[in-house]
Amino acid sequence: MAVRASIQAVPRLTIDFIIIGGGIAGLACALALRRIGHRVLVLEKDDGTDQVKVAGGCRLPPNMSKILKYWGFEPQLRDISVVSGATFLSIYETGFLLGTHVWDQEVLKEAGxxxxxxxxxxxxxxxxxxxxRAGAQIRDRAQVVSIDPTNRTVTLASTEVISGDVIIGADGPSGISRELLAGGQSLNGPARHAFYNTVVPGDKIRxxxxxxxxxxxxxxxxFVWFGDGHSVLLYPVGGQEDFAMNIYAPDDGEGDGSWEDSVPISRLREVMRTSEKRLQKLATLAAAPARLRVIEQGELEDWVHNDGRLLLIGEAAHTLPPGxxxxxxxxxxxxxxLAKLFSHLKSEDQIPNFLYAFQDLRQNRCSGVLKQEMGNLMFMAMPPCPMQEARDRSMREKHEAGLNVLGNSSGGDSNSEQWEEIKELWGYNAEDEADNWWVEWGVLRERAKERARELNASQLSNGNVSN
Ligand SMILES: Cc1cc2nc3c(=O)[nH]c(=O)nc-3n(C[C@H](O)[C@H](O)[C@H](O)COP(=O)(O)OP(=O)(O)OC[C@H]3O[C@@H](n4cnc5c(N)ncnc54)[C@H](O)[C@@H]3O)c2cc1C
Incomplete structure (x- = not known):
């Protein structure tokens, strides 16, 4: 599928959005809404400079990089990123290479x-x-302490009250928006793993x-390692200057941790003591890692507040395991x-419809992705068992036959069940989904409203005539 520039519809009515949280979801949302002319205020609790000091890598799959391309980021993305060509999979404890997988160009082309x-x-x-640059206002050190969806206001820690037309909760998995829509109930299941996020300087590796x-x-x-309750990912970042390293290990029962707070490097060495020699060495060269807990997440039923003016997005709505x-x-x-839906805005009464349409469009997709990500993690960090033996045997056999280990039995990507899954995951086109909703439902609703108005008008004029 060829990449095409997205065509911007311009809303007839522009409104004020308040976005709580300047993480990836909040910032992307601010940009997307500004691109079509809505006014946007982002409230971020931290200092913007604190956030960029946190060192860690990020993997951008094709379904994401294609959105960035549509939005014109291709040159900048090229500057800050490394294109992944292959995955090498090994045993965590011994370093034995199970096999390799090179992404099929046809697969990527089709994903766009x-x-x-x-x-x-x-x-x-x-x-x-x-x-x-697009005109969004971003305020740092602006922690939101309460949300009033009925009056469409938020209150900051400084006691300042700010109002808008729509409030977007993009304040992450432990933010107040998720708490509000969960009715104060915790959605957290048991902790499955501890996750460590760090970077190893490239020159130390070279x-x-x-x-x-x-x-x-x-x-x-x-590079990916599979082990008994452990898994490690190592991938180049920053033009291959450095390597990001993600480590999953059995849960240690400690607190939730956070992306911003690091633990001593000695902790990582201890956690990785049963790993192969090269991994143990990497654990001594890495920066002090952030540690988070991988919690089995319950899914939030409602992303839109009953009053119809608060919507959750990003990890506030659909939390995934860290990494x-x-x-x-x-x-x-x-x-x-969201921006595609709000590009059709021409009257206030459409606002709740668009927010509920967003939930309808996104909830199944995000729920499927959560299951897939939890499944990936279980697959990578499986304890010794017949399933783990079958996983390793299948990879070894494909590798010995010179095949890609993550494809079907013939090693190819196309036409396999797995490819069907990947096609759905990577081939998803967010803007097309919203366009389809508009054509199927949005336009119909507008016509029905128009028809009701005409009927009302004709009844009124008939009544007037008979009087
Ligand atoms: C500091 C930081 C570093 C991260 N580093 C990595 C990484 O290296 N690799 C990786 O894969 N993922 C990382 N993540 C997670 C990743 O960003 C998310 O998994 C994903 O991008 C979805 O992000 P989100 O915007 O929905 O939520 P988040 O990334 O959690 O962002 C939520 C934002 O809301 C702000 N916020 C929370 N409460 C309030 C409030 N009451 N008022 C105002 N603002 C509030 C937070 O400070 C944060 O900036 C990091 C997240 C954070 C916050």
Whole structure:
């Protein structure tokens, strides 16, 4: 599928959006809404500079990179990212190579985007600059402490009250928006793993004879290790200057942690003590990692407040395990869908319809992605069992036969069941989904409203005549 520039419909009515949270979802949403002329205020609790200091990598699947292309980011994306060519899969404890997988160009062409890696902070800065350039107002150190959907206001920690037409809760998995729509109930299930997020400087890898292997592969490569309750991902970021490293280990029972707070590097060494030699070395060279908990997430039923003017997006609406491939992609898709819907705005009474349409369009997609991401994690960090043996055997056999290990039994991507799944995941076109809704339902509703108005008018004039 050829990439095409998105055609902008311009709304006849423009309104004021308040976005709580300047993470990837909030910033993408601010940009997308500004691109079609709505007024946007983003309220971010942290200092914008604190956020970009957090070091960690981000994987951008084709369904996300294609949205960034539509929005004109192709040159900037090229500057900050590395295109992923291949995945190498090994055993965590021994380093034994199970096999490799090179992304099929046909698959990527059909999906309409590339699979790329970058620093999370670079992605965030890119979106923030673009949103500000497009005219979005972004206020840092503006923590929202309460939301009043009925009066369409939010109150800041400074006691300032700000009003708008629509409030967007983009304040992440532990924000107040999710709490409000969950009715104060926790949606958290049991903790499954601890997750560590860090970066290893590229020169330390290049200068070490044992680690140089990771920069010497033909394709820009992501390395994945499968182990007993553990899994590690290593992939180049920042023009291959550095390597991002994500580590999943059994849950240690400690608190939830956060993206911003690091734990000592000695902790990582301890967590990775049963890993192969190269991983143990990487654990000594990495920056102090952030530690988060991978919690089995319950799904939020309502993303729109009953009063019809508060909508949740991003991880506030649909939380994924930390480090998920689709983590940032879902926020971008949300932004693209929301802006497409609000590009048709011409009267106030459409607002709740558009917010509920957003939920209808996005909920199944995000629920499917959550199941897939949890499934991926279980697949990678399986304890020793017959299923794990079958997984390793199947990969080894394909590798020995010179085939891609993540494809079908013939090693190809096309026409397999797995490819059907990937096609659905990567081939999703957020703007087309919103356009289809508009053509199928939105236009019909407008016609029905028009018809009701005409009927009313004719009844009134008939009544007037008979009087
Ligand atoms: C600092 C930080 C670093 C991250 N680093 C990585 C990484 O390296 N790799 C990776 O894969 N993922 C990372 N993530 C997670 C990733 O951004 C998300 O998984 C995904 O992009 C969806 O983001 P989101 O915008 O929905 O939520 P989040 O990324 O959680 O963003 C929510 C934003 O809302 C703000 N906020 C929360 N409460 C309030 C409030 N009451 N008032 C105002 N603002 C509020 C937060 O400060 C935050 O900026 C990081 C997240 C954060 C916050």
């Amino acid at each position: 985007g590339e699979f790329v890696f970058c620093h999370h902070a670079d992605l965030r800065s890119m979106l923030r600059e673009a949103a500000e 200068n070490d004879p044992e680690l140089r292997y990771f920069v010497e592969q033909e394709h820009h490569t992501q 998920s491939i689709q983590g940032s992609a879902m926020g971008l898709e949300d932004a693209a869908v």
